[in-house]
Amino acid sequence: MKILFYFENTESLGIEYLSAFLKRHGHETDLIFHPKFGDNPYFRMPLIDSVIGVDDRALIEKAKRFNPDLLAFSTNITIHSSARKMARMLKESLGVPAVVGGHAVEAMPEIVAEDPVFDYVILGEGEDALLELVEALEKGRDPSDIRNLWFRKNGSIVKNPLRPLVSDLDTLPFPDRDIFARNGGLHGFITGSRGCPFKCSFCASCIMWDSYKGKGSWYRVRSPEKVVDECVVLKEKYGFDFIHFYDDTFPLKMKWLDVFCADYKKRIGLPFDIILQPIYAKSQQIKMLADAGCVQVNIGIQSGDARVSKELLNRPEEQGHIREAVRIVKEVGIKINSDIMLGFPDETREEIWNTVKFMRELKPDTIHTAFFFPLPGTPLAKYTEERGYVKKGWEKEISDDRFSFNFTGVFNHPEKVLIRNLKALLPLFALLPDRAWDMLPLLTKNRVEPLFQVLYMASLPFLDPPAFDTYWERFTGSVFKRFK
Numbered sequence: 001m002k003i004l005f006y007f008e009n010t011e012s013l014g015i016e017y018l019s020a021f022l023k024r025h026g027h028e029t030d031l032i033f034h035p036k037f038g039d040n041p042y043f044r045m046p047l048i049d050s051v052i053g054v055d056d057r058a059l060i061e062k063a064k065r066f067n068p069d070l071l072a073f074s075t076n077i078t079i080h081s082s083a084r085k086m087a088r089m090l091k092e093s094l095g096v097p098a099v100v101g102g103h104a105v106e107a108m109p110e111i112v113a114e115d116p117v118f119d120y121v122i123l124g125e126g127e128d129a130l131l132e133l134v135e136a137l138e139k140g141r142d143p144s145d146i147r148n149l150w151f152r153k154n155g156s157i158v159k160n161p162l163r164p165l166v167s168d169l170d171t172l173p174f175p176d177r178d179i180f181a182r183n184g185g186l187h188g189f190i191t192g193s194r195g196c197p198f199k200c201s202f203c204a205s206c207i208m209w210d211s212y213k214g215k216g217s218w219y220r221v222r223s224p225e226k227v228v229d230e231c232v233v234l235k236e237k238y239g240f241d242f243i244h245f246y247d248d249t250f251p252l253k254m255k256w257l258d259v260f261c262a263d264y265k266k267r268i269g270l271p272f273d274i275i276l277q278p279i280y281a282k283s284q285q286i287k288m289l290a291d292a293g294c295v296q297v298n299i300g301i302q303s304g305d306a307r308v309s310k311e312l313l314n315r316p317e318e319q320g321h322i323r324e325a326v327r328i329v330k331e332v333g334i335k336i337n338s339d340i341m342l343g344f345p346d347e348t349r350e351e352i353w354n355t356v357k358f359m360r361e362l363k364p365d366t367i368h369t370a371f372f373f374p375l376p377g378t379p380l381a382k383y384t385e386e387r388g389y390v391k392k393g394w395e396k397e398i399s400d401d402r403f404s405f406n407f408t409g410v411f412n413h414p415e416k417v418l419i420r421n422l423k424a425l426l427p428l429f430a431l432l433p434d435r436a437w438d439m440l441p442l443l444t445k446n447r448v449e450p451l452f453q454v455l456y457m458a459s460l461p462f463l464d465p466p467a468f469d470t471y472w473e474r475f476t477g478s479v480f481k482r483f484k
């Protein structure tokens with residue numbers, strides 16, 4: 001059977017895993033990739049995509065040439081509305097059914113299952129369920145008993161239970177990166193694990209631990225040798241000179257790391273970055289990572305206020321863990337990128353400033369700022385709704401509307417001006433000497449954010465080289481395809 005995926009903006013390991021699994025079982029796959037160059041964390045100018053020749057008509061023509069039997073969409077809540085739009089257009093032109101999976105489905109399964117745009121919804125880990133659906137459709141068999149599948153039948157929704165999680169990740173084929181290499185978006189992402197051991201109140205991890213209760217551990221780690229085998233593919237087949245490990249939190253158990261670091265150094269030797277959970281950062285492990293080639297760690301600090309971090313976000317680490325992790329990481333010369341969020345429900349002015357003070361104290365090399373946005377299905381989204389920051393039924397807007405995590409908060413935070421200003425200013429201030437931070441209270445009094453957003457964009461290549469590279473690759477990739 002021929003399955004056509006759709007994705008936008010960046011590479012999706014989810015699609016690559018699904019595609020590899022389908023191919024292993026004799027099916028043919030391809031991808032419609034929309035780079036959405038004009039919609040990114042730094043600015044929104046959708047017209048740019050049309051100018052460089054990526055428009056819906058061109059994508060539909062490409063889809064027609066592949067002539068699929070099934071359309072497959074992977075969505076999260078930022079891309080859900082545009083994936084719906086694309087699903088509607090492709091279905092109209094091709095007359096084939098559409099299946100959807102991914103994080104938007106976990107977050108709001110009922111809303112997605114009631115949506116006539118999608119014929120089938122697959123919850124959770126998708127490899128086996130998608131294969132079974134494809135085989136049922138191919139053989140004209142009733143898909144009613146496929147675990148993880150939800151679909152509409154006689155006016156109601158059939159909701160099949162979840163199957164157990166894949167317990168041995170090494171049994172899965174390596175992600176099919178060709179599908180992105182051919183169509184754009186390939187960046188060299190890889191994960192050594194699936195899931196996360198923690199349950200922060202704003203994170204999708206909470207949803208997964210709850211949905212999969214009794215069906216295996218949501219947090220699973222691959223064998224280090226297999227991970228390095230996959231890095232060989234990234235290096236030799238695709239020519240990457242930098243590797244991004246995008247595990248929710250990079251595995252740091254001594255036994256695992258010992259094998260990984262020695263093997264990676266011997267067979268790969270490329271610089272890489274990881275996502276580091278500060279609770280796990282011990283001196284010995286960090287030294288091993290540095291020796292193996294780790295040049296940057298990304299730490300999700302989120303808030304520098306102890307109450308917000310513990311009571312509201314349910315973060316596992318204390319501020320002491322973060323201080324110690326930053327000290328150890330700096331000692332070995334690894335760069336630190338810190339992720340923070342601003343504008344949590346009930347977050348006071350003082351608590352917001354505590355985050356700023358914490359950043360000033362820690363002095364990470366770069367700071368990535370985001371507005372807090374409630375992910376449907378998480379405890380913090382429920383709290384946001386209970387406290388009246390969003391109106392009931394707000395999740396529906398995610399499907400109906402185009403909004404962006406990066407540009408709009410859905411709710412009206414009383415400290416909106418301060419939040420917007422800090423979002424634009426902090427990444428810049430990360431580059432400035434300590435004394436410059438004294439100016440922040442004055443600078444944030446009035447709305448200066450648009451001016452600093454422009455400054456931020458102009459300094460992006462220096463501020464955040466990996467983000468800029470990704471962005472630049474996407475742009476040049478699109479232009480190249482247009483003029484080829």
Ligand code: B12
Pocket residue numbers: 008009010011012013014015017018041072073074075076077078079099100101102103104107122124125126127130189191194195196202203204205246247248370375376405406
């Ligand atoms: C790596 C990563 C990124 C990378 C790569 C993104 C990507 N699209 O793969 C980068 C840094 C670019 C990124 C960006 C963003 N990310 Co991100 N990211 C992750 C992370 C840490 C791992 C994703 C991953 O590769 N998982 C491994 C693969 C194998 O799993 P998977 O993608 O979930 O796919 C499986 C199933 O979901 C399912 N499935 C998925 N799609 C489909 C489709 C079909 C048809 C079927 C049947 C099944 C199916 O089957 C797959 C295989 O088992 C997750 C957290 C997590 N644990 O998943 C957050 C996560 C997905 N990101 C998230 C967010 C919010 C974002 C951004 C919006 C952030 C921002 N403000 O810009 C952007 C969106 C960009 C985009 N276009 O997707 C949220 C999504 C929340 C939600 N409910 O929608 C997550 C869950 C983190 C969180 N905060 O909770 N991200």
Ligand code: SF4
Pocket residue numbers: 196197198199200203204205206248249277300
């Ligand atoms: S540590 Fe990170 S990935 Fe894990 S639950 Fe918390 S926010 Fe989610």
